[in-house]
Amino acid sequence: MVIVGASVAGVRTAQALRAEGYAGTITMLDAESAEPYDKPPLSKNLLTGAxxxxxxxxxxxxxxxxxxxxxxxxxxxxxxxxxxRTVVCESGERFPFSQLVIASGARARRPAWASLTGVFTLRSMADAAAIRERLVPGSTVAIVGAGFIGAELASAAQAAGVQATLIDPLATPLARILGSEVGALLADWHRSKVATEFGVGVTDVSPEAGSLRVTLSDGRRLNADTVLVGIGVELNVEWLLDSPIHLDGGVLCDASGRALDAWGDPVPDVFAVGDVSRWFAPGRGAHVRVEHWTNAVEQSQVVARAVVDPGGAAAHHPSFAVWSDQFGSKIQMSGYTQAEDVVVVIDGERWVALYADGGSLVGVVTVNWPRLQMLARRTIASGGTRDVMVEQAQALREHAAAARPGG
Known part of the structure; x- marks a missing residue:
């Protein structure tokens, strides 16, 4: 067995193989020299020094x-x-395999000006260390991209006493992920925390008198000591381009993680997991790529079982669950959060958005409300209705209000 990639998907696959009783040799390759580490903390606790x-x-x-x-x-x-049946490496080494797991992941997308001194992306431990050194109190930082990574970078900068400006070409940056109503709520919240430039892009970054000049798409210019970029990823699939494996927004796989060829047939003994993979999701009737830690762990377990017991390979139902720590608050989301049929219940600094499809609860976003997040996840898994969850949220809000002094 050869596993290409030693992030969470590759490591958990290796561990799961041994747990399932796989007795063959396992070789795990990774382009980084650092011992394998978890990626989500890079923009959270590792960046802040916690x-x-x-x-x-x-x-x-x-x-x-x-x-x-x-x-x-x-x-x-x-x-x-x-x-x-061989993986060829940059050094000239060749690694033969009987089975192969592709877990080569993704790298940060870099604009043309990303090589300038003072411009950083965040995808590795070395990136996080370099960025942390730049977060000097009283300095300025422009953050390009206001998705979850960009918002977490802005949060870390603010906590370090850095003046941050969060920039995104979309007027409501998270609307594509969370829908227009919830995206607008979060956009307003971000505006209350840091300076924002939403609805304008960045056309250029250039050096200027010891700092960086950021040119916006409307012609205005900002100056910053540091520019951080969080505009998505590019998949590490170049090494697969000359192979029969079908690449279409990731390595196309069946619902058990077996890589497919251009005709939709499984490539014998080849699997893919994690960010680089695009598995068939039975509940969606389509292939989906899920960049979530939880999903990578679940995929690794499915693939390990499929390797050890090919005849008993089970279909995986992707886990759409992610969390984000921003400005002292915890945002959690699960399920399908792009439906426009959404009800929001607000209770002070905590709130919940409940998404429905035909009355059934299909997605949830919570801010500082972990109990309701777990209740909603169970409801989604059991096929329960959104109305029941709305009632529970309102009851919890009323109970909390009654428990407050003077309530």
Whole structure:
């Protein structure tokens, strides 16, 4: 077994294989030289200094030795020879396999000016360390992209005493993910926390007298000591381009993680997990790519079972669950959150948005309301109605109001 990629999807696959009783050799390759680590904390606790590199480590040489996994770090895959069942690496090394798991992930999308001194993207531990050094109290930072990563960067900057400006070409940056109403709520909330430039893009960044000049699409210019970029990712699939594996917004897979060819047939003994993969989702009737930590872990377990017991491979139903720590608040979302049929219940600094399709609860977003998040997840899983959850949210709000002094 060869696993290409040692982020959470690759590491959890290796661990799950051993837990399922896989007795063959396992070689895990990764282009980074650092021991495997968790990625979500990069824009959260690691960036703020609340966590150390040891806190976010996923897997080290000791555990690799215990599980009899050959961990090869600093080794970049550059091509796949399916005929010879071999992964070819930049160093010239060739790794033969009987089974292959593609977990090569993604890298930050970089605009043309991203190579300038003082401009950073965030995708690695080294990126987080470099950015943290730039967050000097009293300095200024322009953050390009107001998705979850951009908002977390703005939050970390504000906490460090840095003057941040959050920029996004969309007037409501999160509307594509959360719908127009909830996206507008979060946009207003972000405006209350940091300076924002929503509805304008960045056309250029250039050096200017020891700082950086940021040119906006409406012609205005901003100056910043640092520019941080969070505008999405590009998939690490170049090494697969000359192979029969079908690439269409990711490695296309069936519902058990088996990679497909251009005719939709499984490629024998080849699987894909994590950000690089696009699995068939039975509940959606379509292939979906889910960039969530929880989903990567679940996929690894499904693939491990499919490798050990090919005849018993189970269909995976993707977990659409993600969280984000911003400005001292915790945002959690689960399920399908793009439906426009949404009811919002607000209780001071906490609120919930409940999304419905035909009356059934299909998605939930909460801010500082973890109890309601868990109740809603159970309701989604059981096929319950949105009305029941609205009643529960209102009851919890009334109970909290009664418990307050003078309530």
């Amino acid at each position: 966590a150390s590199a040891d806190d976010v480590r996923l897997f080290g040489e000791g555990e690799a030795h215990e599980l009899e996994i050959d961990l090869r770090l600093g080794v970049r895959a550059v091509s796949l020879d399916l005929g010879a």
